[in-house]
Amino acid sequence: MNLNLLILIPAATALGIVFATGLKQVRFVAFAGAFIQLVMSFVLLFLFQQERSSGNTEQFVFQAVYNWFPSININYHIGVDGISIAMILLTAFVVLAGVLVSWQQEKLNKEFFLLLTILSAGAYGYFIALDLFTLFFFLEIAVIPKFLLIGIWGSGKKEYAAMKLALMLMGGSALVFVGLIGVYFSGSSSLDLITNAQSLINEETQRIFFPFLFVGFGIFTALFPFHTWVPDGHSSAPTAASMFLAGISMKLGGYGCLRVAVYLMPEAADYYQPVIITLSTIAIIYGAFATLMQTDLKYINAYSSVSHCGFVLLGIGMLNETAINGAVLQMVSHGLMTALFFAAIGMVYDRTRTRMVKDIGGLLKVMPFIATVFILAGLCSLGLPGLSGFVAEMTVFVGSWQNPTTMYRFATILACASIVVTAVYILRAAGKTMLGPIVNTEHLTLTDARWNERLAAFVLLAAILIMGIAPFVVTDIIYPGTEVMIQKIVLNK
Amino acid sequence: MTSEILILMKFELMVIIILFIILFLKIGQHKMSTATLLNLVNILLGINFAVGLFGNISGEAFGDMFKSTPLIHLEKNILNLAVLIISLQSREWLSTHKHVPEFYVILLASLSGMFYMISAQNMFMFYLGLELSTIPLAALVNFDLLKRRSGEAAMKFIISSAFSSGILLFGISLLYGALGTLNFEDISVSMTGEPLLILSFVMILAGFAFKMSAVPFHLWTADVYEGAPVAVTAYLSVVSKGAIIFVFFSVLYGAFQNIFISWYNFLFLISVLTMITGNLFAIRQTNLKRFLAFSSIAQVGFILIGISGNSTEGAAASVFFIVIYLFSNLGAFGVISLVSAKTGKENISDYKGFYKTNPLLAWVLALSLFSLAGIPPTAGFFGKFFLLMSGGGQNNTVLIVIAALNMVVSLYYYLKVVKAMFMDSNDNPIQKLDTGFQAGLAFIICVVGVLATGLFGGCYEYIFSIIHL
Numbered sequence: 001m002n003l004n005l006l007i008l009i010p011a012a013t014a015l016g017i018v019f020a021t022g023l024k025q026v027r028f029v030a031f032a033g034a035f036i037q038l039v040m041s042f043v044l045l046f047l048f049q050q051e052r053s054s055g056n057t058e059q060f061v062f063q064a065v066y067n068w069f070p071s072i073n074i075n076y077h078i079g080v081d082g083i084s085i086a087m088i089l090l091t092a093f094v095v096l097a098g099v100l101v102s103w104q105q106e107k108l109n110k111e112f113f114l115l116l117t118i119l120s121a122g123a124y125g126y127f128i129a130l131d132l133f134t135l136f137f138f139l140e141i142a143v144i145p146k147f148l149l150i151g152i153w154g155s156g157k158k159e160y161a162a163m164k165l166a167l168m169l170m171g172g173s174a175l176v177f178v179g180l181i182g183v184y185f186s187g188s189s190s191l192d193l194i195t196n197a198q199s200l201i202n203e204e205t206q207r208i209f210f211p212f213l214f215v216g217f218g219i220f221t222a223l224f225p226f227h228t229w230v231p232d233g234h235s236s237a238p239t240a241a242s243m244f245l246a247g248i249s250m251k252l253g254g255y256g257c258l259r260v261a262v263y264l265m266p267e268a269a270d271y272y273q274p275v276i277i278t279l280s281t282i283a284i285i286y287g288a289f290a291t292l293m294q295t296d297l298k299y300i301n302a303y304s305s306v307s308h309c310g311f312v313l314l315g316i317g318m319l320n321e322t323a324i325n326g327a328v329l330q331m332v333s334h335g336l337m338t339a340l341f342f343a344a345i346g347m348v349y350d351r352t353r354t355r356m357v358k359d360i361g362g363l364l365k366v367m368p369f370i371a372t373v374f375i376l377a378g379l380c381s382l383g384l385p386g387l388s389g390f391v392a393e394m395t396v397f398v399g400s401w402q403n404p405t406t407m408y409r410f411a412t413i414l415a416c417a418s419i420v421v422t423a424v425y426i427l428r429a430a431g432k433t434m435l436g437p438i439v440n441t442e443h444l445t446l447t448d449a450r451w452n453e454r455l456a457a458f459v460l461l462a463a464i465l466i467m468g469i470a471p472f473v474v475t476d477i478i479y480p481g482t483e484v485m486i487q488k489i490v491l492n493k
Numbered sequence: 494m495t496s497e498i499l500i501l502m503k504f505e506l507m508v509i510i511i512l513f514i515i516l517f518l519k520i521g522q523h524k525m526s527t528a529t530l531l532n533l534v535n536i537l538l539g540i541n542f543a544v545g546l547f548g549n550i551s552g553e554a555f556g557d558m559f560k561s562t563p564l565i566h567l568e569k570n571i572l573n574l575a576v577l578i579i580s581l582q583s584r585e586w587l588s589t590h591k592h593v594p595e596f597y598v599i600l601l602a603s604l605s606g607m608f609y610m611i612s613a614q615n616m617f618m619f620y621l622g623l624e625l626s627t628i629p630l631a632a633l634v635n636f637d638l639l640k641r642r643s644g645e646a647a648m649k650f651i652i653s654s655a656f657s658s659g660i661l662l663f664g665i666s667l668l669y670g671a672l673g674t675l676n677f678e679d680i681s682v683s684m685t686g687e688p689l690l691i692l693s694f695v696m697i698l699a700g701f702a703f704k705m706s707a708v709p710f711h712l713w714t715a716d717v718y719e720g721a722p723v724a725v726t727a728y729l730s731v732v733s734k735g736a737i738i739f740v741f742f743s744v745l746y747g748a749f750q751n752i753f754i755s756w757y758n759f760l761f762l763i764s765v766l767t768m769i770t771g772n773l774f775a776i777r778q779t780n781l782k783r784f785l786a787f788s789s790i791a792q793v794g795f796i797l798i799g800i801s802g803n804s805t806e807g808a809a810a811s812v813f814f815i816v817i818y819l820f821s822n823l824g825a826f827g828v829i830s831l832v833s834a835k836t837g838k839e840n841i842s843d844y845k846g847f848y849k850t851n852p853l854l855a856w857v858l859a860l861s862l863f864s865l866a867g868i869p870p871t872a873g874f875f876g877k878f879f880l881l882m883s884g885g886g887q888n889n890t891v892l893i894v895i896a897a898l899n900m901v902v903s904l905y906y907y908l909k910v911v912k913a914m915f916m917d918s919n920d921n922p923i924q925k926l927d928t929g930f931q932a933g934l935a936f937i938i939c940v941v942g943v944l945a946t947g948l949f950g951g952c953y954e955y956i957f958s959i960i961h962l
Contacts (some may be wrong), residue, residue: 068950071957072806072882133878137869144868147908159916163908170904174897177878183883183892208890374739 001047001062003078006088009037010121017080023109024175027099030113034096036119041085041092044051045477052480059484060194068133073190077131082481083328086474087127087255090335093463094247095120098240101343104350105240112153115145116240123248132180132191132260136173139220139252143169146249149241150233161229161236168219168229175216176256182209183264196264203267210268213261220253222306224246224283231290234302234337235355239346240408242298246305247339247411251331254312258324262316263485265491269319273409276317276345281411284309288421292340297345297355300429301338304381307418308334308337315396318408321486323399328478330396333380333388340460341377344370347453348433351446357432361439367448367472371434373457378426380464383419388467407479498554501561504569505608506542512601519594527593531584534597535931538577548802553614557676560614563959568739568812569608574938575732575819576604581935582827583724585834595828596636600728603629607736615674616665618694619740623661627654630733631889634721636779646720655698657703664696677748684751691755698759701744704737704873707797708766711790715774718786723833726782727826730789738793742800742808746962753803760801766901768794775906780837781829784906785822786867791903792818798896802887809957810879816952817864817876820942824861827935828854835926843909846919851926855908855914864943866907867900872947879953 013033020026044062060079068076091359098116105112118141125138143166151162184191186201186209187446197493219226230250234242262269269276287307308330315327347370348363349355362370380387383394400412438444449457467474499506515534517523525533549566553559582599588594606625613619631654635647669675671689684690699710706714718726749756771791778784799810831854833839848855864873877900885893928936944951 067881069953070950071809071954072879077508136878137874140869140874144863148911151912159912162916163905163912166908167901169658171901174901177881178890178894178897181882182890183884185885185888361941 001044003044003062003064003080005040006037006044006124006128007121009033009040010117010124013037014117014121017110017114017117020110023106026110026113027103027105030099030117031096033090033117034099034120037124038092038096041089044080045085045089048080048082049477057386059481063130074133075131075192076134077192078128078129078134079130081485082478083255083259084127086141086328086332086478087251088124090251090332091120091123091127091248093459094243094335094339097339097343097456097460098243100452100459101243101346102238102240103450103452104431107153112149112238114404115149117245118242119145119149120248123252127255128436130193132183132193132196133168135193135254135256135260136176138181139176139256140170140173142249142252143173145293146233146237146241146245151239153238153241154236155238156236157232158236162393163234165229170228172216172219172226175212175219176260177216179209179213179216179261193259193264200267200492206265206268207271210261210265210272213265214257214269214272216311217253217256217261221250221257221312222283222287222309224255224279224286224306224310227283227287227306231299231302231304232304235296235298238317239342239349242342242346243339246301246342247335250305250309251335253318254309254316254327254331257313258309258316258327259479259485262319262489264487266319269317269489273317273319276313277408277411280310280317281414282315283307284314284415284418287420288425291425292421295357297357297429297433298342298347300357300425301341303344304422304425305334305338305424308338308381311393311396311415314400316409318400318403319489320402321466321490322402323396324481324486324489325475325479326395326397326399328482329388329392329471333464336460336464336467337377337380337387337389340373340457340464342379342452343456343460344377347449348374350442352440355388355430359439360433360443361436362434363438363443364434365438366443366446369449369454373449373461374434375430376461376464378430380468382422382426386465386468388464388471391468391471497552500548500550501552501554501559503549504545504566504573505605506607507541508601508605511541512598512605514596515597516602519598527588527590530593534601535577535580535584538573540582542570542573544576545573557678558615558618559609559612561612562961563887564812564956564961565611567956567959568611569737571812571819572607572732572736574605575735575823576600576728578819578823578827578935578938579724581726581730581832581931582823583722584931585831585929586722586724591635592638596633599629599632603633604732605628607732607887611739613740614677616668616677616680619744620658620665622664624658626736627658627704627731630654630725630729633725633728634717636725637722640720642720643722646717649713649720650717653703653762655948657700657710660696661700662701664693664698664700677744679701680748681750684749686752686755691752691908694749694752694756696745697758698756700761701737701741703791705734705741705765706790707793708770708790711767711770714790715783715786719783723782723830726785727823727830730785730826731819731822734789734793735819738796738800738811738815742811745800746803746808756802757803757887760797761889762796763917763961764794764801765892765895766794767791767797768896772899772902772906775903778906779840781841781844781910784841784910785825788903788906790863791820791899792935794899795877795880795896798884798892801892802883802885804883804886805957805960805962806879806886807883808960808962809953810876810883812956812960813946813953814876814880816956817872817943817946820939820946821861821873823863824857824936824939824943826864827932827939828858828861831926831928831932832923836923839924841913843923844910844913845917846922847914850922850924854926854928854936855946857940859911859914860940860943862907862910866904868904870948871943872945873943875947875953900940
């Protein structure tokens, strides 16, 4: 399959949106584009499985290389393995749901859907890139649309949040950039992922540039102490942008940490392992306790994202097969779950015009559908068996327990304990807002979800349930691809 | 033989022919309306650019004083394109001006000076070209004759450039005293690290730094940019700066290759200072022209990093970046020029709510600023990436880290303008502006350039292929 389709479809959608007039046409084009993209992602999955079952054990399939800047050995190189496919599917789900949730977007609707589509193109390109220049290109494409989405359509102190997010993410890319220069001049004179993975970078160079790459990508995925853009950015963003930010954008970082930093520099990853584990454990604990103090629903989910993305980094940092697989699962699971949660919060906010926990109560009686979605998303977040969160977190914990060092055992115990805190804040928020007595009598007249919102929730819920009940569907995609990569990491560490 | 020299000097001759056509029209008291004259000039400049694309030959003339290579053809034609775009964009401003022919005569005289300077193979020739390009510029800066600030800017410009020329000349004379030659090739052969030669090199470097407004010789830039008419500011920041950078790297790589270690450290220091100073001052600016002045100072810092790579990649990245910088900066200046000509507003706060009234112009300005900030998919991303990558070839991680962090700082002030246009509301926004055909054409060229030069690798590859150090 020609992977360029994954970028060309959003590009064509964006072009269609430019020429569409009026909200109805614009949203139809955006929806059609997102839907076709989801179908394409499934076709890709199907073809990928077929390729694997026909005995193709290549690490990356559907590869294609196009000359871009041959004189300095920079090419446009794409290809996918199981991890990329999982991420592409996640992106397709979240984008479709995001478009559906923004169905009633009146203000500057053309620009809104255009930016959303450009964002998704950036994410797709990022996940299929096998050349680090290509990867970096798509990573940076995603920064500015976020800035505009938050700044123009956001709420609260949106301009501050937009600027903070743009600068911190740009700072992250700047660090990544330094790391890429280090990789290029490490002897390979190439930015190709596969070439660089084959020739081991010498350990001294690794130790210099690994922190740049890991912290740079880490900023995207809320690595402590660079997580401060997450709460502000997520809570000021409009619903679809929040879904995108937490659901996909934060995964760009985790994916980069694994695919670029740890994969290319396993020895340095081993060297810095204590730092990674410490920081991610702090993020998990700090995120969980910070969430306890929040009174705004979006801030609750944003801080809990810091905590949950800590599991991703913890899993990657443990440097063993189970934990890394768990980290990938956690990326997918958290992406779906947090997108669903933000969608539910957005639906509540659209109706009640407030996100403060104290102003809302008993919505289950008024809007049963939205309330159910909200509670399900919360239960997934606290890791209820049968939903995706359980599968992912469990795998991370099993993997990290395999690491017998006392300090890492301790970190694992702390991380496990954070689940209890998660349960406290999720159950408290869900109980107060959805169950309990109705606080504001004006809320009695509110309506339940419209068809578009229901569809968005169904799309995400279906994915969460499938992953929770039959995790092998997802693990079958991911695991065969990670073996080669993980073997290299584990052997060389 | 004679005809060969004519073709060798094609670029210079074309510009001078156009100059004389305009001059004759002026002297001949021709009753031509300003609009017709402007159309005619723009067509001539368009032809000039088109002619520059074909039929160039390489060679040397005047006893190795003048050289022409494919790279030099390209550089000259880049400047031709920039002048064409500036001319298209400044139509609005010029159509009400009384002295249109004089404007173009002076402008083209300066341009021909730059062409001679780029082709120079000899310090003497280089100095002549430089002066021919600088002195008309002072007159151009003062072209808003009735504005006091314009006069002040011109005074500052002429004094500081005379000063820098003096330093440059002093350096050249020391060099001649020590080596007995002014020819670049002869200099490169006998250049050593002797104190006297290093002193002369520092003088020459200071002269260059003045002209391209690198720190600590940047102080004239902001005042002159602010005082000059927008079209002239655009010319100063793109054409004048581009030309001097073209010469700068070929002189460094050619004549001063032997003392690479010395000039690398100078360049390291200057580029870091230039980036930091330019960025920090740009943050505080409220006037868009001053803002772009400081941002262009910061850009010079990035270009110096690329040049410090001392490689074909470094040269290619610098030329490539100038092409990108041309499109991005002229896109930004075009919008500012239009707004300034129609409403007289030049402050960032005036642009609040600009998107609501002029969505297309706001996107042009935003795209240009993104390109200057180095955000993909605009070409600026590729330009900055390649500059820093060629600088990274010297394995100086500190320099690359400083540069990468400076890119973050620069993003802040570019986004401030974008924020004003797209997010802030304004009770009294700039009214809906009519672009007109010619300025519209210039915008299309800029936008296509900003988007296409990077995404399609051909431009960089072509530049890379014609550079022979």
